[in-house]
Amino acid sequence: MAGTVIGAGxxxxxxxxxxxxxxxxxxLRGKLTSTDAVSIGPGGVVQADVAGQSVSIAGQVTGxxxxxxxxxxxxxxxxxxxxxxxxxxxxxxxxxxxxxxxxV
Amino acid sequence: xxxxxxxxxxxxxxxxxxxxxxxxxxxxxxGDVEMSGDVSVADxxxxxxxxxxxKISVHGAVQGDLRGSEAVLLERGARVVGDLIAPxxxxxxxxxVRGSVRTEGEPSPSPNKRPAPAAFKPTAFAxxxxxxxxxxxxxxxxxxPPAPVEDEDExxxxxxxxxxxxxxxxxAAAPARPKDVERRPPPPVLPSLGKGAKGKKKGQG
Numbered sequence: 428m429a430g431t432v433i434g435a436g437x438x439x440x441x442x443x444x445x446x447x448x449x450x451x452x453x454x455l456r457g458k459l460t461s462t463d464a465v466s467i468g469p470g471g472v473v474q475a476d477v478a479g480q481s482v483s484i485a486g487q488v489t490g491x492x493x494x495x496x497x498x499x500x501x502x503x504x505x506x507x508x509x510x511x512x513x514x515x516x517x518x519x520x521x522x523x524x525x526x527x528x529x530x531v
Numbered sequence: 532x533x534x535x536x537x538x539x540x541x542x543x544x545x546x547x548x549x550x551x552x553x554x555x556x557x558x559x560x561x562g563d564v565e566m567s568g569d570v571s572v573a574d575x576x577x578x579x580x581x582x583x584x585x586k587i588s589v590h591g592a593v594q595g596d597l598r599g600s601e602a603v604l605l606e607r608g609a610r611v612v613g614d615l616i617a618p619x620x621x622x623x624x625x626x627x628v629r630g631s632v633r634t635e636g637e638p639s640p641s642p643n644k645r646p647a648p649a650a651f652k653p654t655a656f657a658x659x660x661x662x663x664x665x666x667x668x669x670x671x672x673x674x675x676p677p678a679p680v681e682d683e684d685e686x687x688x689x690x691x692x693x694x695x696x697x698x699x700x701x702x703a704a705a706p707a708r709p710k711d712v713e714r715r716p717p718p719p720v721l722p723s724l725g726k727g728a729k730g731k732k733k734g735q736g
Contacts, residue, residue, distance in 0.1 A: 448539075
């Protein structure tokens with residue numbers, strides 16, 4: 428099973444904590460923390476600080492993103508917030524506004 | 532846009548969840564859940580908050596009210612502390628519930644409905660006594676035969692021997708008419724007094 432899926436059409440206001448994969452295709456406002464991978468789908472709209480082992484963003488995220496492994500902003504993805512990760516990629520066509528801390 | 536959502540077993544949500552489509556909860560939700568589609572709380576899943584959806588099926592634990600616009604179904608292993616409100620409610624064998632169960636769509640009509648039956652009942656009871664009173668009056672005419680006997684008693688009170696003969700006739704009629712029983716006790720007493728009175732009279736005479 429694919430862990431947790433916040434489907435399109437679903438809205439959550441509050442905190443989500445998880446130790447498994449989390450996929451957000453709906454709306455989330457609050458805070459998202461996982462010890463596994465986190466991915467924001469193309470239709471996902473997140474206004475929250477996001478923390479995960481790795482974070483993939485194809486939707487819209489407003490908030491700080493933290494990942495010990497990596498953060499990837501996919502094409503079409505949009506991130507407004509600071510990024511703290513060991514690896515960080517911004518795909519062609521992605522938009523990003525914020526500071527980057529790669530723990531150098 | 533109605534897509535299925537899943538709260539995984541290792542996931543906890545603190546806050547409210549609302550939206551379209553169906554939702555399966557394997558993990559933990561602390562807050563209200565409001566879905567236009569179906570909500571399923573799986574075995575091991577837990578919700579602390581009110582859940583409203585089209586159809587709610589519970590295998591896990593819920594602390595809060597379950598409000599289904601279509602149905603609320605509690606399966607084996609379900610533990611619910613809260614009210615169940617839905618047009619269709621199913622509680623399976625092995626499911627635990629603590630709360631009130633109402634099989635209705637809207638919760639508001641319930642307080643209005645409860646007083647209504649209470650108001651009808653008194654009128655129904657009041658009507659019954661009246662109906663019973665009439666039958667009692669109706670049988671009254673039949674006892675007509677005994678009535679002449681009573682008249683005879685008054686006449687016979689003068690003659691002691693006739694009274695004794697009349698008594699068995701009244702006793703036979705007694706079981707048939709309760710009203711007659713009430714009237715009869717006096718006659719038996721009168722003869723004895725009559726005997727004494729006559730005896731005294733004789734003695735005096």
